[in-house]
Structures are given as structure tokens and as C-alpha cells.
Amino acid sequence: MLIDIQDLETHPLDFHEEFGPGTIDFGAELRQSSPLRSEGRADLVEEHHGKHKVIQDIRLKGHLDTTLEVACARCLEPVVQQVQRDFDLLYRPLGADAGHEELSVTDAEAEISYFQGEGVLLEDVLREQVLLAVPLKTICREDCRGLCPHCGKNLNEGQCSCENHGNDPRWEALKDIREKLEQ
Numbered sequence: 001m002l003i004d005i006q007d008l009e010t011h012p013l014d015f016h017e018e019f020g021p022g023t024i025d026f027g028a029e030l031r032q033s034s035p036l037r038s039e040g041r042a043d044l045v046e047e048h049h050g051k052h053k054v055i056q057d058i059r060l061k062g063h064l065d066t067t068l069e070v071a072c073a074r075c076l077e078p079v080v081q082q083v084q085r086d087f088d089l090l091y092r093p094l095g096a097d098a099g100h101e102e103l104s105v106t107d108a109e110a111e112i113s114y115f116q117g118e119g120v121l122l123e124d125v126l127r128e129q130v131l132l133a134v135p136l137k138t139i140c141r142e143d144c145r146g147l148c149p150h151c152g153k154n155l156n157e158g159q160c161s162c163e164n165h166g167n168d169p170r171w172e173a174l175k176d177i178r179e180k181l182e183q
């Protein structure tokens with residue numbers, strides 16, 4: 001859904017959109033498992049730069065929620081994450097700040113991004129907000145034992161037999177010494 005700056009010149013836009021899994025690409029690491037719901041309002045904000053220049057920003061304020069599955073950083077099993085986020089964002093036409101050192105922001109609490117073309121794609125905004133809401137490293141539980149580095153077995157499901165084969169380097173060193181003594 002394109003939030004068109006020309007439409008906003010006549011009236012603010014209230015949006016209430018739902019995106020099913022697969023509509024928005026969150027990359028290979030994340031799997032969306034419930035509809036992404038979003039609602040909010042897009043407004044035009046006029047920013048005066050000097051006496052003559054007026055910049056028209058798009059302000060996007062709203063809320064999103066969805067459910068994602070993320071691979072556990074240790075054992076790679078999927079972990080369900082509820083994502084909820086409020087956002088209040090300011091989009092400025094790309095190049096509008098050229099030559100201006102500082103950004104005078106109407107609302108200091110809003111974050112500023114830039115857009116190209118006739119407006120902002122709501123899907124792009126939501127993708128970015130979802131990615132910001134998901135922790136970088138997710139683990140399925142505090143005491144997740146991860147995968148065995150030798151055979152790849154998920155150690156939460158039980159012991160593998162690797163640890164009995166003397167792969168620990170300390171035991172390897174002892175074995176070398178014993179072999180030397182026996183010679």
C-alpha cells in the first residue's frame with residue numbers, strides 16, 4: 001500500500017491493513033506465522049527551512065502486531081515470538097536536507113527516514129519495524145544445550161555418543177603421554 005504524498009495534501013490517511021504470511025519478505029531467518037495487523041494514521045507535516053523553503057514530510061504513527069518464528073541461536077529449533085510495536089516515524093523527501101547541517105524536527109520524538117518517489121510503501125515501513133522489534137539473538141530457553149559440534153545432534157533431545165570417544169583435547173593429550181610411556 002503506497003502512502004502517496006499527493007493524497008496527503010488533501011487529507012490525512014487512516015490505515016488498517018492486514019498482511020498474510022509471505023506478503024512481506026522478512027528474509028530467510030524469520031518466518032511469519034500469523035497475519036501482520038497494522039493500523040494508524042499518515043499525515044503531512046510541513047517543515048520550514050529558512051524563509052522560503054517548506055519541506056513536506058510524511059508522518060506515520062501507528063501500531064503493528066504479528067507472530068514470527070525465529071531459529072534458536074544454539075539448537076536452530078523454531079522459537080515463536082510475539083511482536084508488538086508502536087511507531088511514530090517521519091519520512092522526508094530524499095535530498096530535501098541537502099546543504100542543511102542540522103535537521104529541524106517538528107516533533108523531537110519522531111525518527112527521520114528518507115523516501116524517494118511519490119511516497120512511502122507501508123510494507124517497507126512494517127518490514128523495517130518488525131526487524132527492529134525482533135531480538136538479534138533468540139534462544140529457545142535459558143539452558144538450551146545446543147547442537148553437538150561434532151555430530152550435530154540436538155543435545156536437548158538427549159546425549160550423543162561423541163563425548164565417550166575422547167574428543168576432548170585434554171584427554172587426547174593424556175592419551176599421547178600414556179602412549180609414550182608405554183613405548
Ligand SMILES: [Zn+2]
Nearest residue numbers: 072075140144
Ligand atoms: Zn535452543
Ligand SMILES: [Zn+2]
Nearest residue numbers: 148151160162
Ligand atoms: Zn555428538
